[in-house]
């Protein structure tokens with residue numbers, strides 16, 4: 333019987349990326365509580381790489397707890413993407429001014445995009461019998477972002493559900509001079525690392 337893969341994510345990009353692997357994926361969304369959202373706030377001066385892994389584990393744990401309650405089983409995946417500029421975390425912008433500030437700070441420089449993935453196997457009696465985490469870092473160099481572009485981009489609404497206020501897969505891609513790492517990782521789910529993680533879990537479960 334094929335493995336049931338559950339993606340614990342609201343991100344439409346993550347679902348599309350997983351589906352490009354030809355997998356049958358179901359989305360599982362745990363109820364968002366204010367407490368859970370508060371836990372996703374970075375600690376003061378938290379290292380971006382540690383932050384992205386911590387939050388990913390929180391997302392996975394919340395999904396596993398909720399899935400147990402509903403007696404669901406299979407391979408469960410959660411992920412988080414964080415943009416880091418000179419060691420500072422750039423999350424999703426809360427308003428136009430924050431988006432503007434983020435995009436201007438990314439102009440004509442290189443930043444990092446970290447995507448962590450955590451997965452676990454939940455068996456038929458609700459036990460987690462195998463788990464694995466991974467994190468993938470890409471380097472993205474933007475050319476100068478003209479102010480007229482930044483304003484129009486913010487007005488389009490595209491920056492608001494994205495870490496660092498941009499999506500490489502959209503019109504901001506025209507200013508990406510160079511990347512090293514994983515294009516799918518920058519979009520939210522590194523396909524090479526995620527496939528390896530899933531194979532590992534399936535073998536170990």
Ligand SMILES: Cc1cn([C@H]2C[C@H](O)[C@@H](COP(=O)(O)OP(=O)(O)OP(=O)(O)O)O2)c(=O)[nH]c1=O
Nearest residue numbers: 341342343412413494495498499500518519520
């Ligand atoms: C840098 C970058 C980020 N992003 C997106 C990927 C993620 O969806 C989003 C970062 O937010 P995340 O908090 O990682 O994920 P999410 O809130 O969208 O979904 P969930 O927590 O339910 O899994 O930014 C792009 O789509 N393109 C990019 O180039």
